[in-house]
Amino acid sequence: MRRAGVSNFVGAPAGAVGATTAVGTPATAVGTPANDALDWATLLGAQQSASAALQSVGLPPLDTSLDQMNGEAHQAFLALQAAATAQGLAFTVRSTRRSCAQQHGLWLIGRTPGDERTHVTNADGCVSWHVAGRAVDVTMTTGTYADFGSLAKSMGWKWGGDFPGFPDVGHVEWHPGLTIEQVCPVPSACSDASVDVTLPGEPPPATVDDTPPSTAPLAFLLGSLGLLGLVFYKRGS
Numbered sequence: 001m002r003r004a005g006v007s008n009f010v011g012a013p014a015g016a017v018g019a020t021t022a023v024g025t026p027a028t029a030v031g032t033p034a035n036d037a038l039d040w041a042t043l044l045g046a047q048q049s050a051s052a053a054l055q056s057v058g059l060p061p062l063d064t065s066l067d068q069m070n071g072e073a074h075q076a077f078l079a080l081q082a083a084a085t086a087q088g089l090a091f092t093v094r095s096t097r098r099s100c101a102q103q104h105g106l107w108l109i110g111r112t113p114g115d116e117r118t119h120v121t122n123a124d125g126c127v128s129w130h131v132a133g134r135a136v137d138v139t140m141t142t143g144t145y146a147d148f149g150s151l152a153k154s155m156g157w158k159w160g161g162d163f164p165g166f167p168d169v170g171h172v173e174w175h176p177g178l179t180i181e182q183v184c185p186v187p188s189a190c191s192d193a194s195v196d197v198t199l200p201g202e203p204p205p206a207t208v209d210d211t212p213p214s215t216a217p218l219a220f221l222l223g224s225l226g227l228l229g230l231v232f233y234k235r236g237s
């Protein structure tokens with residue numbers, strides 16, 4: 001299933017811009033005329049249907065949990081959420097960590113012959129901080145993207161609204177002291193979901209523990225009480 005989805009992307013047009021462009025300084029989107037003058041609302045609208053677009057080619061939907069994020073970025077985002085709430089801002093999380101295959105799938109939107117869809121990203125594969133678990137996309141439900149961006153920047157985040165030519169207003173990324181080249185030395189190697197992008201010396205992201213809690217301690221307690229009751233019953237008889 002996953003492989004079938006990935007194989008759909010073999011044959012991406014050579015020479016498309018974005019593959020080697022670091023997030024933070026993306027080039028202006030190229031391709032269809034509609035992408036030459038992207039406004040933030042158009043981009044946001046296109047991004048909000050991107051998860052369904054991935055699923056339509058056999059890839060998993062975008063993760064909206066914080067579970068797979070880099071630990072530092074996870075903590076920083078919790079702080080950002082709390083500060084936003086204190087300011088009366090509210091948002092829903094639309095995308096957190098992505099696999100290489102998911103990011104490549106997003107990048108291909110609007111970049112194959114005949115595909116006139118609006119680009120949803122300028123970063124291919126691990127060139128996106130999402131792949132390293134260090135970026136989050138939100139949709140504002142109360143307050144403005146500008147206020148969200150100002151708050152995020154004041155707390156050390158990079159805000160996508162500052163990307164020249166690609167105003168990604170719902171996007172924030174956390175990578176103090178890191179460059180994308182450190183995280184993503186070989187962008188072309190990152191197109192398969194099996195590739196895990198982890199910095200040297202950094203533990204892999206925590207895996208989600210979805211096993212049900214064990215009932216063994218409860219069984220032991222009940223068993224012990226039963227035995228105690230039997231002892232007292234024997235003594236009393």
Ligand SMILES: [Zn+2]
Nearest residue numbers: 135136137171
């Ligand atoms: Zn993003």
